[in-house]
Amino acid sequence: MAKxxxxxxxxxxYPDGTSALSNITLxxxxxxxxxxxxxxxxxxxxxxxxxxxxxxxxxxxxIEGLQINRKNLKKIRTTIGSCLENPDxxxxxxxxxxxxxxxxxxxxxxxxxxxxxVADALQTVGLTELADKAPHHLSAGQKRAAAIATILSMAPKxxxxxxxxxxxxxxxxxxxxxxxxxxxxxxIIATCDMNFAAVLADxxxxxxxxxxxxDGDAKKIMSDSKLMTEHGLEVPSVxxxxxxKMK
Amino acid sequence: MxxxxxxxxxxxxxxxxxxxxxxxxxxxxVFTAVVISLPRTSLSIVVCYAVGPFTxxxxxxIPLRFAFKxxxxxxxxxxxxxLSCPLYDKTPFTVAFGxxxxxxxxxxxxxxxxxxxxxxxxxxxxxxxxxxxxNDLLAGLQRLGVPKLLVIQxxxxxxxxxVLIDRAHHILxxxxxxxxxxxxxxxxxKIAGAMxxxxxxxxxxxxxxxxxxxxxxxxxxxxxSISKLQIRRTDxxxxxxxxxxxxxxxxxxxxxxx
Numbered sequence: 001m002a003k004x005x006x007x008x009x010x011x012x013x014y015p016d017g018t019s020a021l022s023n024i025t026l027x028x029x030x031x032x033x034x035x036x037x038x039x040x041x042x043x044x045x046x047x048x049x050x051x052x053x054x055x056x057x058x059x060x061x062x063i064e065g066l067q068i069n070r071k072n073l074k075k076i077r078t079t080i081g082s083c084l085e086n087p088d089x090x091x092x093x094x095x096x097x098x099x100x101x102x103x104x105x106x107x108x109x110x111x112x113x114x115x116x117x118v119a120d121a122l123q124t125v126g127l128t129e130l131a132d133k134a135p136h137h138l139s140a141g142q143k144r145a146a147a148i149a150t151i152l153s154m155a156p157k158x159x160x161x162x163x164x165x166x167x168x169x170x171x172x173x174x175x176x177x178x179x180x181x182x183x184x185x186x187x188i189i190a191t192c193d194m195n196f197a198a199v200l201a202d203x204x205x206x207x208x209x210x211x212x213x214x215d216g217d218a219k220k221i222m223s224d225s226k227l228m229t230e231h232g233l234e235v236p237s238v239x240x241x242x243x244x245k246m247k
Numbered sequence: 248m249x250x251x252x253x254x255x256x257x258x259x260x261x262x263x264x265x266x267x268x269x270x271x272x273x274x275x276x277v278f279t280a281v282v283i284s285l286p287r288t289s290l291s292i293v294v295c296y297a298v299g300p301f302t303x304x305x306x307x308x309i310p311l312r313f314a315f316k317x318x319x320x321x322x323x324x325x326x327x328x329x330l331s332c333p334l335y336d337k338t339p340f341t342v343a344f345g346x347x348x349x350x351x352x353x354x355x356x357x358x359x360x361x362x363x364x365x366x367x368x369x370x371x372x373x374x375x376x377x378x379x380x381x382n383d384l385l386a387g388l389q390r391l392g393v394p395k396l397l398v399i400q401x402x403x404x405x406x407x408x409x410v411l412i413d414r415a416h417h418i419l420x421x422x423x424x425x426x427x428x429x430x431x432x433x434x435x436x437k438i439a440g441a442m443x444x445x446x447x448x449x450x451x452x453x454x455x456x457x458x459x460x461x462x463x464x465x466x467x468x469x470x471x472s473i474s475k476l477q478i479r480r481t482d483x484x485x486x487x488x489x490x491x492x493x494x495x496x497x498x499x500x501x502x503x504x505x
Contacts, residue, residue, distance in 0.1 A: 054459050074465065082463045088410050089456035094402050095382040101473060106465030111473050132258070134381065136409045154464065 002065030004030045004158050004186040005051060005080075012050060012057030020046045021057065021210045028186060030157070035197040035218060036190040038207035039232035044190035045085065047207065048160045051188065052082045064157065078107055081151035085162040087143035091135035096127065096146055099135065103154035121153035125179060141172030145179065158186040165196045198222055198236035206231060256309050256377040262481070263307035263378045268387030270482040274489040275375040279368045281493050288356050291343070293363035295496055299489070300370035307378040314373045318366055325365045332358040381405050386476055395470050407453070414449060418442050 005028040012021045021043045028034055036044040049055045053068040053076060063080050066072045081103075084090045093099040100121050104114040122128045125145040130138065138146060144164060151159055164180070165173050177199055180187060191197050197204060197218065204218040208231045214221050222228065225235045257264070263271075282296050304314055336354035376384070382402075389398045422442065430438070 049459070052463055054462070074467075077463055077465055082459070084456055084460055086456065088407075089453060090460045092403065092406055092457050092460060093382075094385060094405050095380070098382060098472065102461075102466075103464035105471040105473070106467065114473060132380070134254075135406065150464065 001030075002062070004028045004032070004064060005188070006060070006062040006065075007051075008060040008062075010050060010057055010059035010061055012046060012055050019210050020055075021050065024050075024059070024210075024212060026205065026212065026215065028158075028188065030186055031184065032203055033180075033187045033201050034189070034203045034205060035201035036188065036205050036207055037192070037194065037197055037222070037233060038213075040192065042207040042231075043210040044207055045162050046210075048082065048162050048188065048190055051158075051160055052077065052080050054082075078154060079156055080158040080160065081154055081156035083147050083151050083159065083161045083164065085166060087140075087147040088135070090147035090150055091138075091143060094134055095131075096122075096133050096135060096138070096149075097131040099146065100131075100149045100153045103150060107154060117153045117155070121149040124152055125149045126175075139172075140167055141169070141175065144168060144172070144176060148179065152183075156185065158188065159183065160188045160190075162190045163192065164189060165191060165193050192233075194222055194228070194234055194236035206233075208232075254376055254381055256307070256313070257380045259308055259378075261307045261378070263303055263374075265481070266378075266485055267476055267478050267482040268379045268383040269391055269476065270478065270486050271375050271379055272384065272387055272391065274486060275371045278371050278489070278493060281497065282364050282368050282371075285360075285364070287360050288340070288353070290356060290360045290363050292496065292500065293360060293367055295500055296493075297363075297367045297370065299492055300367065300374045303374040303378065304370065307374065309374065309377045314370055314377070317373055318369045321369070322365070325361065329358045329361040329365075332361065383476070386472065389472070390476060399470055403457075410453070411446070411450065415446060418445060 005026065007024050007026045010021060010024040011019070013019045024047065036047060038044055046055060050057065050061055051063070053061070053073055056068075061068045063076045066076055066079075068076055091099050093102060097118055100118045101114050104117045109117065118131070119128070122131055125148055127142060127145055127149060130142065130146075135143060135146065148159075148161075148164075161180075164176060168176060173196065177196070180189070180200055187200075189197070189200060201218040203216065204214070204221045205212060206214040206221060206227070213231060214224075214227060222236050228235050278296075278299060282293060285292055285296075301311075304311060333352060333354035336352065336357060338353040340351055340353040340356050342349050342351050342356060379387075385398050385402050385405075388401070389395060419442075422438065429435075
């Protein structure tokens with residue numbers, strides 16, 4: 001069986017010549033929860049965009065064995081769902097229901113199937129009651145959950161999330177951790193918050209200046225204070241979801 | 248940030264809210280066309296037409312204060328136009344409202360008629376927007392044959408105007424926090440230009456990210472939606488009553504009051 005994600009020697013530079021990603025080689029198994037950690041500007045968001053075929057560089061990116069190219073793009077985007085950093089960019093429809101239905105409708109599903117998918121996705125994130133609300137009437141936590149629902153309704157096998165914990169209060173952050181922890185999909189999460197990363201991930205990939213510095217067991221990497229400090233990060237003060245709740 | 252949303256009452260439930268958005272849109276469209284087409288000196292008949300939107304607002308549970316507050320917000324543009332009428336047209340004119348008669352100038356009559364038409368048509372528009380969810384209105388427009396591209400643009404406008412207002416507020420606040428003295432008109436103008444430029448660039452960035460979000464969810468240029476609009480008997484009854492009201496005033500009351 002093909003791996004969920006396989007990246008071989010991938011490099012990408014911005015139009016002004018600045019290198020964003022250099023010789024990235026990474027493979028992710030199905031069901032893994034991987035955090036991409038690193039300081040601001042390390043290339044985490046660009047790597048997530050590359051995984052969904054939004055940036056084209058040199059090297060290979062394979063999603064479930066399919067190489068990203070124009071021919072495979074439609075199939076790939078039903079396999080990998082990308083949740084952007086700002087939920088306001090993700091929620092562009094005038095009503096939450098239509099936003100969650102947007103993906104399934106573009107997949108060519110029948111109206112009844114779309115309604116079922118939307119109902120399931122909204123129930124998973126706990127927003128069933130708000131289906132008819134306009135996104136600008138939602139709170140920050142609700143927007144974040146809604147943005148995840150827009151991806152879940154497409155039933156992707158892989159989900160990428162860019163800084164999903166940004167500007168969330170502790171209660172909403174705990175709810176998000178619970179939600180992400182309960183998802184069976186392969187998760188790739190980019191974050192600068194080490195406590196958030198520590199409670200969610202099995203595996204951590206440390207990026208800095210567009211290169212992979214370390215890749216392995218999340219606890220092991222994130223407890224290496226020398227490595228973390230060298231790359232502008234900190235050792236998390238929590239190790240498990242239980243600890244995180246107590247904090 | 249909390250905005251004074253124009254559609255803040257659209258999520259209520261009332262007989263008016265339950266009406267089909269297409270019927271409400273057509274009624275308001277025709278009503279506006281009829282009121283605008285009234286002669287420039289027919290103030291009394293314009294006042295009679297106000298009964299229509301007032302009734303819809305009351306039945307829809309929309310506070311009149313809310314409606315008038317929004318009319319006031321956009322009134323300066325019309326005020327300039329209306330108040331210029333008495334300056335250039337001083338022809339004597341006898342105003343009649345049923346049995347009551349008094350002398351004025353044609354300019355003042357035109358001024359009040361313009362203001363009257365503005366208030367009445369705005370009330371109708373506010374009644375429509377306050378009793379119809381925006382997505383239903385968009386679905387209705389699409390079903391009425393309005394080009395999809397225009398409907399999509401309206402949807403984006405409604406969705407992102409609040410985000411844009413928030414950003415503009417943040418920029419203004421950041422500027423105010425660092426403004427300790429007046430810099431003079433030229434410098435202020437330069438800063439305002441830079442602020443507008445920043446807002447424009449951020450808007451372009453946002454548009455690019457929205458494009459990514461849309462493509463990521465399989466958007467291929469075709470807009471698909473699940474519309475659940477349905478015209479029922481109550482909608483037809485409402486349309487019939489509205490048509491009778493508009494025609495009745497135009498045919499029977501207008502000749503008496505003019």
